[in-house]
Each structure stands twice: as structure tokens, then as C-alpha cells.
Amino acid sequence: MPTPAKPDAQLSTQVKPDGTQVAQASSTPRNDQRGCEVHVLPSRTIPVVFIPGIMGSHLKLTPQRQAELKKTTDVSWRPEATMETLAVIFKTPAQRQMLLDPQATDVDRYDLSKPAADKRHSNVEDVAYLHDGPAADCADPDAQQQRDRRARLRGWSEVFFDSYGGLLQTLESQLNQMCRDGQVRSEWASGKHKVIGVPPTEWGGNGGEALQPSELQTVSDAWYPVHAVGYNWLRSNGESAKDVAKRIREIIAYYQQRQFDCEKVIVVTHSMGGLVGRALIHPDFGNAQDVVAGIVHGAMPAVGAAAAYKRIRMGFEGSGVKGYVFKKVVGDTGPKVTAVLANAPGGLQLLPSERYGPGWLKAKVGDEEVLSLPKSDPYTEIYTVQDKWYRLITPEWVNPAGMETSSEQDTWKMLFKAQQLHQVIGAQYHDHTYLSFGSDEGQLAWGDVVWLVGKAPFFHGGAGQRLGLEKLHVGTPAEGWQIDQDDGDGLAVLMDGLAGHTEQKFGVRIADPAQPGDGTVPAERSAQEPVRQGKAKIAYQQTGYEHQGSFESHAVQTSTLHAICTIALQAFAWKTQT
Secondary structure, rough: OOOOOOOOEEEEOOOOOOOEEEOOOOOOOOOOOOOEOOOOOEEEOOOEEOOOOOEEEOOOOOOOHHHHOOOOEEEEEEOOOOHHHHHHHHOOOOHHHHHOOOEEEEEOOOOOOOOHHHHHHHOOOOOOOOOOOOOOOOOOOOHHHHHHHHHHHHHHHHHHHHHHHHHHHHHHHHOOOOEEEEEEEEHHHHOOOOEEEHHHHOOOEEEEEEEOOHHHHHHHHEEEOOOEEOOEEEHHHHHHHHHHHHHHHHHHHHHOOOOOEEEEEEEEEEEEEEHHHHHHHOOOOOOOHHEEEEEOOOOOOOEEEEEHHHHHHOOOOOHHHHHHHHHHHOOOOHHHHHHOOOOHHHHHHHOOOOHHOOOOEEEOOOOEEEEEEOOOOOOHHOOOOOOOOOOOOHHHHHOOOOOOOHHHHHHHHHHHHHHHHHHHHOOOOOOOOOEEEOOEEEEEOOOEEEEEEEEEEHHHHHHHOOOOOOOOOOOOOOOHHEEEEEEEOOOEEEEEOOOOOOOEEEEEEEEOOOEEOOOOOOOOHOOOOEEEEHEEEEEOOOOOOOOOHHHHHHHHHHHHHHHHHHHHHHHHOOOOOO
16 A cells, blocks of 8 residues: 655755755655645845834843953843843842943844854744745754754844744744745635735724735735844934944845845834834934835834833832733832933933823822923923922932943933934834734723822821821922932822921822823823824724733734735835736
């Protein structure tokens, strides 16, 4: 009885430096009648470039700073390196300031020439995607190791792969297996990433048309290699945009040198990466508008997020075991966060800009609203004020390491530069802009930051209040309240400062978030800004995910696939476009 034929073997396609495409097959016994399938890459190449959010790129220290910190490794920020990550929990504000210094860090990129490169970038392992693409000079015979190395060479290992790896592999797999024998593959017509025939409203879209089989067949005549480009998120997003633009031009040149027809990329961004993406196509920064065909934004704080103010004042939040570890790592108190973000232009650019609108910083005594700022300019009314209790920056938290390059004045300069960047890119969106964002009642965000007045702590002037011996009375106006104590741990002790009034102390704390969003970016105040400006071709308003994990959502991944294909269909000329 003859041996049943096994499924055809799919061979890995490799591209030599001269553009020649090759595949290698092994001899098999005569009774193995499987065929060998070789995928020849189309000559048109449209790289998809992913730009991560804040804290989403791995950073390394300069040799000098590593020596100053007496570290055995040069790792500055690498959330996937478990021991390195957990060690940050125990870092003081001064140590955090030195560890995450924009002037002493750079992106930790994969360098195949380094002996320990694979081990260092082992966060990317066991990847599986259809078109292996250019093999560079990887001579290792092990196919899986070669695939992993190619992924690292595309920048996958320089970003937070635990968070973004699912997206990168989904895009690589789906975009490069659109059709077979002229017919749409089942992955596009059914299952969790069904796109064909599905109206964008199914993923929360505010318009747009379903992608048809003929349209997918048209755009399938291209190779879509997926790249990730990390950046130093501590530095200005404008500066990062210049670095990303350089990388994109290098990617395009790489494929052109291998005889592929490659002129433009499609960009996908997450969170703060959206600000980088918008600066990327502005002449004053990245000046890469000529090589970007379109941009898909995910969870973008288009005009900032009030959570940035809250976190600088009292640290990050987090619930459950994972959330507890997260906030301990990134900073669970104001002094820990301020030591980093007050010296990081990129982080300061996440604060609400003028376009965020007035009155997002409030104070309440009971049900009475006694403070509502800004009236118009948050930079002069909140961020750079020195003598107000609601100020953003607490001077003694700025420079715990005593560095010569750090002071409150330096922070103010960074803040005014942040204002300038927001003013420049405020209306800057690509003509082919798509975005997904969370508007979830279960993922509330700080659209407004509300300080609530209550009793002072027992041992800080509140003993009589808490024992019922003293009635709390707080005078207004709130602008005149004075700081008595603020340890940055969620509760500040104030006095009302009124003449002739007893120096009664009271406490203020920031209320829990109350506006629908993704836990970080509020939908109405910030995420919807491109919609209000009429800049988004389609905006996908969604639920079911938190900010960092947005691209782990099947709805976000699928709407991103739809957006990429639509950009490709509309931004390029196709022979058989219908």
C-alpha cells in the first residue's frame, strides 16, 4: 500500500545582496512525494514600520554612566529582562535619574557583529512568519535561528516584544499571505482576523467601506516586510522623529539596493509614538513626508494626557500583581517619577497641551468646585508656576542626584519647548491617517484631574479632626492655599493661608479617574482630537483593552490590517486596481 502523500513543504525564500531570490530544499526518500512550494517575493516592496510608545524601546547606557553607576551591564531600560526590571524597584530617585538620563542613554539595537548579540536580544525567539525575506549574512543552517535573527535585524528586539510581538507577527503573517493561486486566503475571510466583507463599523469605525476580495487581490501584489524602529523616548519627540526618519530612509535604501521597487513605507504607531509619527512628516522635524504613504495610530494621546500630571505629582498606579509590579518599576511616588520625567523632554511632551482645553485641573470642597485651570495656557498657569500648591514640579524632587545638567529652570525650558512642539504639530496629520482608541467605561482615564479636600493625616495636624474635636473649615480662594507637606505618595497637606484664620491643616488627594478611555488616554479630551479636526479617514472607537495592551486586542489588530490595506490601495498606483 503506497504511503499517503504529506502536505507540500513550504521553503524559506531568501534574497541575496544582488537581489537574487533563492530557496534551499533537501533530498528525500522516493516514497516522500511531497512537493516543494517556493514563494517568490513581488518586486514592489512596501515596508510597514512600527513606532512604539513611551518606555516601549530598549535603552542602553553610555560606558561612562555605566561606570558611574557601577553596573555590571549597560542596560538602562529593558522591561523584558526580568532581573534588570525587578532591580529598578529598589532604585532611589537619584539612581533612577542617572539610570534614565536622556543624555546618557541610546536605543539598544541588535548588532549581529557582537558575539553576545543573540543572547542579549533573546526576547525575540521562535518567531514564525511566511516571507523570511533578506537573509543578510546569516550563514547559520538552523532555519529557526535564521528567522529569529532576521526579525532582530528588522528591529523587533529593540522594542517591548512581550507587548508588541503579537502585532508584529500578525502583520507579517497576514500581510504576506493575502492570496494563493489568485484567491483570498482563508485567514482574511474567516476567523479572528476576518477583514474581507467586514464593514469598519464592526471594529468601532466611524465610516469607511468593507474591503472586497478584488481589492485585496490588487494590494497582494507587493511584499510588506514588517520593521520596528525604537527611539530614545526620554528625548524630545521632535528629535526622535529625525532619528526615525533616518532609519526609514535606510530601510528603503536597503530594499532598493536589492533591486526591489521600494519608495514609501506605511507607519503604525502606539501611544507617544503617534507624536513621533506626526513630527516625522513635519518639515521642521523628520521631514519624511515624501517617504511615508500613510499612518495608522493606536492609543495616541493626540493632545496629551492628564495622567502625566497625576503621575508626576504622585506616581504611577496599578492594581493586581502585574499592576503592582509595574508601578513599582516605573515609579509609584512623585519623587521617583519626577526625577526621571522632569529631566526627560519626551515625557513632558505627554502633558496636556493648549488644545486639550481649559479647566481640566480642578479642586473641590465637598460638591463645590473651587478651582478650575487652565483658563487658556497650562504651561504658564500650571506647569511652570513656583508658588502654588497645584504646581506640576516640586523643586526638591527634580535633581536628587545633584547633576550639573539638571535644575527646575532646565525643566521649565523643556516645558516651553514641549509647548512649541505641540503648537507646530498640533494640526499635523498625514492625508492617509487612521486611528484606533479606547473609549471604555471599564478603563477610566483622567480626562480631568480633580483634587478632593479632606481631613489632614492624624499625625500631621489632623488628630482633632479625626477624633471629632475639631471641625474642618477650609477657606477659599483655592489659589491661595499653601503647601505644608507633600511626600508625593498621594496625599498633600495644605493650609488655606487666610489672614486671621487659624493655621488649620487639611489634606488633598487626587480623585480616581472618571472619563472613558483606555486607562491612560481619555477618549473625549485627547484621543478624539484628530476626529474633531477632520484629519482621520477612519477612527475606530473601541472597548475591551487597556492602554499598553491595546495592540494585543484582536479588534485593534484587525482594524489595523484593514487600514494598512486601504492605505496601500489608495496611496499607490496598481496595475489591476478596480
